[in-house]
Amino acid sequence: MSGSVLITGAQRVDGVDRPLLVSGDRIGGDLDGADRIDATELHLAPGIVDLGAFAVDLQACLFGGITRVALMPDGNPPLDGPGLIQRAAIAAKPHLWVHPLAAATQRLEGTALAEIGLMKGAGARAVATGRRWIADSGLMQSVLAYSAALDLTVVTHAEDDGLVAGAVATAGEAATRLGLPAAPSCAEAIAIARDIALAEVTGARLHLRQVTTGAGFDLVRRAKDRGLAVTCGITPAHLLLSDTAIGDFRTFAHLSPPLRDERDRHAALDALADGTVDVLHSGHDPRGPEDKRLPFADSAPGMAAAGHLLALGLGLVRDGHVGMARLFDLLARNPARLLGIDAGHLGDGGPADLILFDPDAPWQISSDRMPSQAGNTPFDGLPVQGRVRRVMKGGRWLS
Amino acid sequence: MSAAASHLDRYPAGAAAFPHRHLTGIAGLQPHEIAFLLDEAEQWVDLNRSATKHDGRLAGLTVINAFFEASTRTLLSFEIAGKRLGADTVAMHGSTSSVKKGETLIDTAVTLNAMRADAIVIRHASSGAVGLIADKVDCPVINAGDGRHEHPTQALLDALTIRRRKGRVEGLTVAICGDVLHSRVARSNILALTSLAARVRVVGPPTLLPPALDRMHVEAFTDMDRGLEGADVVMMLRLQSERMAGGLIPSPREYHALWGLTPERLARAAPDALVMHPGPMNRGVEIASSVADDPTRSAITEQVEMGVAVRMACLDVLTRRRRGTPGWA
DSSP states (O other): OOOEEEEESOEETTOOOSOEEEETTEEOOOOTTOEEEEOTTOEEEEOEEEEEESSOOHHHHHHHTEEEEEEOSOSSSOSOSHHHHHHHHTTTTTTSEEEEEEESBGGGOSSSBOOHHHHHHTTOOEEEOTTSOOOOHHHHHHHHHHHHHTTOEEEEOOOOHHHHTTOOEETTHHHHHHTOOEEOTHHHHHHHHHHHHHHHHHTOOEEESOOOSHHHHHHHHHHHHTTOOEEEEEOHHHHHOOGGGGGGGOGGGOOSSOOOOHHHHHHHHHHHHTTOOOEEOOOBOOOOHHHHSSOGGGSOOOBOOGGGHHHHHHHHHHTTSSOHHHHHIIIIIHHHHHHTOSOSSOSTTSBOOEEEEEEEEEEEOOGGGOSSSOOOOTTTTOEEEEEEEEEEETTEEOO | OOHHHHHHHHSOOOGGGSOOSOBOOSTTOOHHHHHHHHHHHHHHHHHHHSSSOOOOTTTTOEEEEEESSOOSHHHHHHHHHHHHTTOEEEEEEOOHHHHSSTTHHHHHHHHHHHTTOSEEEEEESSTTHHHHHHTTOSSOEEEEEETTTBOHHHHHHHHHHHHHHHSOOTTOEEEEESOOTTOHHHHHHHHHHHHTTOEEEEEOOGGGSOSOGGGGTOEEESOHHHHHTTOSEEEEOOOOGGGSSSSSOSOHHHHHHHHOBOHHHHTTSOTTOEEEOOSOOOBTTTBOHHHHTOTTTBOHHHHHHHHHHHHHHHHHHHTHHHHTOTTTO
16 A cells, blocks of 8 residues: 655646645545655546446546446346456456446346346446336336335436337438438437336436437426436537538447437537536447448447547536536546445545546547547547546556 | 530530549539539430440440349349440349348458459448448449438439420429338439429328428428429339338328329329339339329339430449540549
């Protein structure tokens, strides 16, 4: 275990104007004999807690300042038993902590409850429906009631199955011009309305991993006003891109849920600004050419985004959509709280998961040169600002 | 020989007339580029009606017709077009099941490229697949239909048919009727006809019309009688048999009753309205036989004839650079 370190000169994202002391693997402790690190001109923030990635990609996470990942259960095999959860949890320790999300249903097939209680015992921090919605409302009610009793949040994917079957785009001008199978964006609001109603009945905590439409945000806003334990997240893609990005059949922009129109994108930015959005995450899903170098409708959805989550988030700060403190609530504090872990903040006693970043350092996102398992990003070629300089995980500098 | 064609003889166009390497769709073509291909096709209509039916300008060139999706008439039309121009044509039939997935499509493209084809004609079941292949090969690629996306040579042959029968395309009201949602023919025709300044309507069951059609500058109707009112051209689309059962329309019988083209319905269109169909027809479903077989109204067989001429024009124009044609090399 290392001794104590005093990080001075850095601007803290929580706005507190004093140096940060780290002792061992915790924030705080005794100042005597502490090493001093001068971090003038850098920003100091808690390590990012990425709520909902599909792969454990250490390289991308280190580059992007992510120190904890909530791993979606959609692996092969799906994370639907205690042994699998246990193994996933230690996959990248000590550099990166993985918090596996328990599959809500066996093999994620949406037909029978998985062993949620045993998986909680093995370290699962929340329950997730995976990439898909659970179409059977009766089963979804069981998932929510069961998880509520175990004090676990249920992370859902909100798209009505009947509407989105076979669809790879949002119904609208872009999909019509390209001749792509498409579903109307209300597929999301329909799914959200049902899940909120069931969450209310069961008293469960519901986290909608991605809300991407104005109608969806309205439902979440109203649920929050009524005091329900409903939260929602979004990725930078749905804040910064609309369905025009799929023009020319760019499979890197094939996402699930699909990119929406400009009106919905603006609604998402509004929801981010007014506090409706709780979590900003990467949805990191690295995919090689075998999944992406295909005709659009045959390609797999998903993007590799862990490496530039922070830079795109800082762009939202620069454009005035959120403040710096709120950005790190979205990236770290809120997701940690949802997972019930003590992390994502700079308060005394918290884990020493820290990042030092230069918010202005310019660089360019490039599919070919990304520190990631694959380069499938819809932001290929985009110039961004903000680069992680050092990462501390559990009191140890990783970079 | 038409006036346009003789003009071309005296003042041959250079590469600026059609600066594209491939023909993957009507989208991206300027109106004058579409008109240029139609003008070029006129000479081949004349040739095809002559006794010799042969021109050797593509002699020694290899044209691969790679059809990943089953086709009879389009494949035949391209084969004849290539042979009449003297090219060595080879047909490749890939069943959709075996070549649809994985890297195979790109691998196939690379393979075709390595065989040093001088032009590749591609049909594929997935929207965008032809563009994907076009990016990987060195020779011109012609889209013979990709998923629901585009079928540019069909739109060109339809425009040529209309232009020859009506003397113009500009200002005509064209009603495209039927399963617009799943139709690449409809998409390419909407783009080509609006580009050539026709007024385009689409007519069909609400379940078979895609959204945001107004953004493509067409007017959508779900009532066939209203959609046909005063139309100069009635273009029927084929209803695929897999669409007939349940989810989108109740039955072929009901489809015929509400959206089938019958003599009574056709009476709502302009008195000299032209009837078109890309084939193959479902007689008694989207079109009544008495309408399809009426030589004064139906241009359906003429469409097939124009198809060969238009495809000859596309093969000729797109290979001019490699053949070193003056003004193109």
